[in-house]
Amino acid sequence: MAERWDRVRVLALAPDAPSQRAAHSLASGRSWLLTGAAEPGALWGECRGSAATPYRTVVDLAGPAYRCSCPSRKFPCKHALALLLLWADGSVEEDADEPPDWAASWLTGRAGRAGRAQAGEPGEPKDPKTAARRAEQREARVATGLGELDRWLCDQVRQGLAASQQAGYGHWDDIAARMIDAQAPGLAERLRALASVPYSGAGWEGRLLEEYALLRLLAVAYLRQAELPSPLRETVRSRIGFSLRQADVLAGGEPVRDHWQVLGRRDLEQDRIRTRRTWLQGRKTGRPALALSFAPVGQVLDDTLTVGTDADADLVFYPGAVPLRAIVLTKHDALDGGPPAGDTIAGLLASYAAALAGDPWLDSWPAVLDVTPARSPVPAVSDAAGRALPLHQGAGDCWRLFAVSGGRPVTVAGEWTPRGLWPLTAWDEAGRAVVL
Amino acid sequence: MSTWQDLVTASLIGTERSVVPPVAVPGVPTPADAPADPAAILLDRAALLTVARRGGRPPEQAEPLPAAEPDPAPAVSQAAGHRLARILSGEHPDLLTEWLSAAVDRGLRAPAHLLPALLDRARRVSPADPELRRLAAEAGGSRARWLAGLNSDWKFVTAFSLTGDDAWRLGDAGQRRGYLTALRARDPGAARELIAANWDAAGPDERVMFVNVMAGGPSLADEPLLEAALDDRTAWVRKMAADVLARLPGSALGQRMAERALGCLRLARGIGGTHMVASPLAECDAAMRRDGITPSPGAGRSQLAGQAHLLLEVIARTPLDTWTGAFGRSAEQILAVPAGGWAPVLFTGWSRAAMAQRDQEWMTALINWAIADGLPGHPSGAETLRQLVRRVDPALAAPGITTSFLAVLPPAVRDAITVLRFRYDMLKELDDDHSAG
Numbered sequence: 001m002a003e004r005w006d007r008v009r010v011l012a013l014a015p016d017a018p019s020q021r022a023a024h025s026l027a028s029g030r031s032w033l034l035t036g037a038a039e040p041g042a043l044w045g046e047c048r049g050s051a052a053t054p055y056r057t058v059v060d061l062a063g064p065a066y067r068c069s070c071p072s073r074k075f076p077c078k079h080a081l082a083l084l085l086l087w088a089d090g091s092v093e094e095d096a097d098e099p100p101d102w103a104a105s106w107l108t109g110r111a112g113r114a115g116r117a118q119a120g121e122p123g124e125p126k127d128p129k130t131a132a133r134r135a136e137q138r139e140a141r142v143a144t145g146l147g148e149l150d151r152w153l154c155d156q157v158r159q160g161l162a163a164s165q166q167a168g169y170g171h172w173d174d175i176a177a178r179m180i181d182a183q184a185p186g187l188a189e190r191l192r193a194l195a196s197v198p199y200s201g202a203g204w205e206g207r208l209l210e211e212y213a214l215l216r217l218l219a220v221a222y223l224r225q226a227e228l229p230s231p232l233r234e235t236v237r238s239r240i241g242f243s244l245r246q247a248d249v250l251a252g253g254e255p256v257r258d259h260w261q262v263l264g265r266r267d268l269e270q271d272r273i274r275t276r277r278t279w280l281q282g283r284k285t286g287r288p289a290l291a292l293s294f295a296p297v298g299q300v301l302d303d304t305l306t307v308g309t310d311a312d313a314d315l316v317f318y319p320g321a322v323p324l325r326a327i328v329l330t331k332h333d334a335l336d337g338g339p340p341a342g343d344t345i346a347g348l349l350a351s352y353a354a355a356l357a358g359d360p361w362l363d364s365w366p367a368v369l370d371v372t373p374a375r376s377p378v379p380a381v382s383d384a385a386g387r388a389l390p391l392h393q394g395a396g397d398c399w400r401l402f403a404v405s406g407g408r409p410v411t412v413a414g415e416w417t418p419r420g421l422w423p424l425t426a427w428d429e430a431g432r433a434v435v436l
Numbered sequence: 437m438s439t440w441q442d443l444v445t446a447s448l449i450g451t452e453r454s455v456v457p458p459v460a461v462p463g464v465p466t467p468a469d470a471p472a473d474p475a476a477i478l479l480d481r482a483a484l485l486t487v488a489r490r491g492g493r494p495p496e497q498a499e500p501l502p503a504a505e506p507d508p509a510p511a512v513s514q515a516a517g518h519r520l521a522r523i524l525s526g527e528h529p530d531l532l533t534e535w536l537s538a539a540v541d542r543g544l545r546a547p548a549h550l551l552p553a554l555l556d557r558a559r560r561v562s563p564a565d566p567e568l569r570r571l572a573a574e575a576g577g578s579r580a581r582w583l584a585g586l587n588s589d590w591k592f593v594t595a596f597s598l599t600g601d602d603a604w605r606l607g608d609a610g611q612r613r614g615y616l617t618a619l620r621a622r623d624p625g626a627a628r629e630l631i632a633a634n635w636d637a638a639g640p641d642e643r644v645m646f647v648n649v650m651a652g653g654p655s656l657a658d659e660p661l662l663e664a665a666l667d668d669r670t671a672w673v674r675k676m677a678a679d680v681l682a683r684l685p686g687s688a689l690g691q692r693m694a695e696r697a698l699g700c701l702r703l704a705r706g707i708g709g710t711h712m713v714a715s716p717l718a719e720c721d722a723a724m725r726r727d728g729i730t731p732s733p734g735a736g737r738s739q740l741a742g743q744a745h746l747l748l749e750v751i752a753r754t755p756l757d758t759w760t761g762a763f764g765r766s767a768e769q770i771l772a773v774p775a776g777g778w779a780p781v782l783f784t785g786w787s788r789a790a791m792a793q794r795d796q797e798w799m800t801a802l803i804n805w806a807i808a809d810g811l812p813g814h815p816s817g818a819e820t821l822r823q824l825v826r827r828v829d830p831a832l833a834a835p836g837i838t839t840s841f842l843a844v845l846p847p848a849v850r851d852a853i854t855v856l857r858f859r860y861d862m863l864k865e866l867d868d869d870h871s872a873g
Contacts, residue, residue: 011525021526028851030818091850154475160450206444213482220480345495353491360487374498375586387495399552402586406548406579407503418490426549432514434549 005061010084012300013064015074023081027089035083035092036099043092044103045083057083058103060110066298067106075298138183142240145182146219149175153216161205161212165198179241186241189270190215210418214361235320235359244318246327255314255329258282260289261340262305263366263413264424264435269297276301279366279413279424280315280326281340288366289315289326304328307425308433310335321358339427342370342411345387352416367416372409373402381412381421392420400436404428440485443478451475461488504582509545516865517547524553528858530826532557536571538866545577555580555590566610569593570617604630609645616649624655632661640670647676654684663688666726678728682753683792689727690755696724697754700747701782703763703773712775712782716743717750728753744781751785756795759786767801780817787820791827799828803856807849818848825852830860 014020026047033054035045041061046054055070057079066080086092099107152175156164164171172195179188190211197208221228221236228236238244260280268275273294280289293302305311305328312333317323343351352365371381374388379398382388391398392415404410404426414423414436423436442457451474459481460466470477512520516539523532539546546554558572573580573593584593595611603615620627631646638646647665650658662684665677681689696717704713717724720731729749759770775782783802790798806821 007522007527017525021529024526024529028847030847030851032847089854091854150476153479154473157447157475157478158451158473160448160453162448162450205448206440209444209447209482210486212447213479213486216476216479217483349493349495356487356491360483372500374501376499378498380496380498382498382500386497388498389495397587399583399587400549403548403551403579403583406582407501418493428548430511 004090005084005088007085007088009300009303010081010088012303013076013084013298014081015076015297019074019078019081022078023085026078026082027085031082032086035086036097037087037092037094038099042099042103042107043083043087044099045079045086045092047079047082049079055079056102058099058106059083060107063110064299065110141182142184142242143223145179145184146187146222146240148178148182149184149187150216150219153212153219156212157209161208164208165204167198169195171195184241186239187215187218188241192270207419218361229321231319231323232321232358234318235322235361238318238320238325239361249318249327250316250329252319253316255316256282256285256287256326257312257314257332258284258287259310259312259335260315261310261337262307263340263368264307264415265305266415266422266424267301272297274299274301277415278305278307279415280305280311281366281368283310283340288324289317290324290366291315291326291328304331306334307435308427309337322355322362324362337433339411339431339433340368340413342368344385345369345371345381345383345389346385348389348416364415364417364422366413367421368411368413369421370409370411372407373398373405373412375402381423384409389416390420392417392422394419395422395436398423398436400434401426404434440489443482443485447478447482451478456481459485461485464488501586505578507545507577507579509543509577511547512539512544513865513868515868516544516862517550519862519865520546520550520554524550524557528855529557531855531859531862533568533571534826534859535862535866536568536575538863540571540574542866544575544866545579546575548579551576551580551583555583555587555593559589559592566613569610570614609641612642613645613649616646617652620649620652624657628658628661635661640673643668643670643673644676647673647680651676651680654680656684656686659684659687666728674726675728678726678753679792682728682789683794685755685793689753692723692727693750693753694755694758696750697758698762700750701759708774710773712773712778714747714775714778714782716747718743720746724750744778747778748781748785748788751782752788752792754789756786756789756793756798767795767798768804771801771805784816784820787824791823794827796829796832799824800832803828803852807852821848821852822855825855826859828856830856830863 011020011023014023031047033046033048035043037043043059043061045057047057049055049070051070055068057066057068057070057077059066059076059080064076066076068077068079070077070079072078083092098104172191176188176191179185179191194208194211197211198204200207218236218239221232222240225233225236260282263279263281265276265278268277274297276293276295278291278293280291281287282289291305295301311328311331312335313331314329315326316329318325318327348365348367348369352362355362355365369381369383371383373391374380374382379391380388381391401410401412401423411427412421412423413425414421416422426434426436428434439457439459443459446454446456456474456478461484464484471480511517520535523529523535536546554572554576558569561568569592573595576583576593580590580593584590592610595608595614603611607615616627616630619630627649631650635643635646643665647662650662654662659681662677662681665673666681666689668674668677678689681687682693684690700716701712701714703710720729725731729746731746756767760766763770765773771786783806786798787802789795790802803821803824806817806824
């Protein structure tokens with residue numbers, strides 16, 4: 001049997017907080033008519049629900065993958081989570097009989113598919129000539145797509161943005177789909193995100209114009225990439241959606257060893273893919289870094305960088321005008337962190353301005369500030385010099401930040417964006433990191 | 437910068453119907469190879485201004501908040517804080533009250549970062565549980581009061597800080613209760629006089645509250661008031677008063693109940709050894725009703741069910757030392773005596789008595805008996821065990837349980853052991869804090 005998980009690991013799989021609570025209340029022996037586990041890592045159970053017949057839940061720990069007969073559209077559903085919690089508590093008998101037929105058929109089907117998938121993995125170095133031809137084709141497609149995007153953007157401004165409020169999501173989904181066809185997924189993502197801007201309250205016209213303007217800047221930059229210095233060209237290409245293979249990043253960059261403070265992290269979800277953004281800062285070099293990890297919804301995100309600790313590690317940065325994204329090459333040691341040194345608001349604005357000069361599309365920048373939160377005129381943080389920056393509306397009420405501060409200065413780490421500061425971590429009076 | 441607003445206005449109307457305003461950023465030359473399309477010109481100028489505005493953003497001003505008063509109470513340890521976070525995220529949510537009152541008793545406060553979740557939970561529980569709100573406010577300390585000043589959803593916190601006579605004269609039901617509870621803790625005699633003086637004028641809800649307050653550590657000095665309440669005009673007041681008297685050591689009601697109980701249950705020595713013989717009462721007379729016993733529910737039930745019900749009601753209100761005294765045995769030894777078909781009724785009755793009288797020896801013995809023998813077949817057995825493990829002192833019950841085969845136990849027993857262990861760890865963490873602080 002697979003090594004038992006702890007509850008934290010199970011709960012990290014939950015799609016939201018209500019699912020966690022529902023799973024807790026189901027994770028008692030009373031709800032389950034039967035449970036079992038078998039080699040190499042299968043769990044199953046029948047759980048009483050509102051329907052006449054019990055729900056049948058199966059979990060394959062490798063993956064993990066889930067199957068449940070309940071009608072929930074959440075994934076994984078509360079039954080699968082509750083079954084995992086029971087197992088984590090040691091309440092599922094491990095050397096049970098063979099799984100019942102309804103579980104066994106799904107498990108065997110999965111094992112078969114997994115075998116085929118491994119066999120059919122696309123081999124890496126194809127014929128170099130074919131690879132070169134494909135790359136060329138893609139460049140041509142992207143160039144055509146960007147030409148099209150540029151015309152579309154100009155059309156919007158020619159006809160007037162006022163019409164956007166009646167346009168509906170399809171308006172942006174169509175052009176985003178065109179960018180997918182043109183193999184420019186980075187642009188597609190940016191475009192889809194724009195659909196909500198016309199409903200984002202006062203000032204939406206300005207925000208939409210900013211985004212359109214930066215998109216045209218990106219299109220023009222790509223079409224004239226030959227004139228750009230190489231790091232800026234890499235920035236442009238990565239924002240459009242050309243991804244570098246990790247091996248190429250590692251081959252092209254020098255490892256930077258430092259005690260990387262794990263400042264904070266933010267999980268985002270789009271198109272059933274979860275992205276974890278973990279912000280780091282070197283204690284010696286002072287250098288900011290961003291580690292990204294991805295997982296399909298229902299799968300475990302990388303958890304090796306714990307907020308509030310330091311990682312003695314070698315990082316390799318992706319190339320770019322403002323190298324930020326990095327791969328953790330080797331983690332030598334995990335150390336007790338302690339609060340990072342907070343900057344002033346003037347210092348943050350200066351460092352962001354300098355970074356923007358290199359990468360004009362940069363819209364999130366790590367901030368570590370010694371500040372006091374305030375409520376008025378808008379929720380904000382304010383430093384000892386009396387300078388203040390608003391909090392990002394999307395971050396919610398930020399009550400935790402207020403509770404930790406109690407009206408006194410605290411060290412806060414977060415993402416600075418053109419829409420305000422998105423606070424991620426605060427250090428309390430005992431110097432302990434509190435995830436916000 | 438008004439030029440940005442001009443650009444926005446032009447883009448809103450559309451370049452078909454407006455002129456693109458010129459833009460200049462100091463130090464940035466105007467590009468020579470400008471495109472011909474006015475829309476493209478507008479977007480290029482907007483891009484330039486967007487980046488200039490983002491890079492050159494001036495800081496704003498904010499009105500500072502008054503700082504929270506420093507809290508003299510130390511915070512709980514990290515381990516205890518983690519456990520509170522687990523409870524708030526849905527793991528054994530019914531143990532929140534216990535965590536809070538254990539922290540308050542030890543003079544500790546909840547970690548600041550958990551206060552928003554704690555206050556939200558306390559707000560969501562119906563006002564029927566003012567105790568949770570009071571405990572949350574108290575465990576939250578000055579930081580919670582400070583937060584309540586910022587978020588009107590949490591106003592109830594400040595209600596508990598109305599102090600002195602004001603809370604009694606001007607406060608709402610919750611504040612009056614808070615005042616009376618605090619007064620009783622400080623000066624039980626004064627609280628009793630206040631209740632007696634206000635009894636006749638009080639409405640039924642307030643009389644229920646009076647009895648509820650007296651339920652916290654009742655003494656024989658409360659007996660006359662409570663005994664009088666047995667004849668109250670409101671049924672709920674009568675019932676509550678009877679419940680409090682039943683758990684008051686040495687009360688006359690306890691004596692009356694013991695006399696009834698001893699007539700119902702005795703030990704007999706037979707060929708197979710000692711066993712329990714029950715001869716339940718046939719009917720519920722007026723005196724029994726006055727003492728809080730409810731007659732058998734429903735006429736459609738069998739005579740046996742009716743008798744079992746009365747036996748259970750009597751045993752549940754009988755002082756437990758009645759049995760240890762009359763039988764000359766410990767709780768554990770009494771439970772070991774075979775009782776045949778009456779065992780489930782006795783288990784439930786004794787369990788209710790043990791919980792009401794907070795008798796740790798009996799609760800521990802009952803739990804051990806239920807876990808060792810599997811649960812008695814009575815349908816309420818699982819529920820009774822569920823309640824027992826939430827009230828027993830886990831330091832007595834938990835260490836005695838040794839089982840490495842959780843998975844093969846009946847679900848109700850497994851849940852019971854999980855709860856015991858959870859509570860054991862929870863109180864230990866808070867005690868560790870206490871000795872350290």
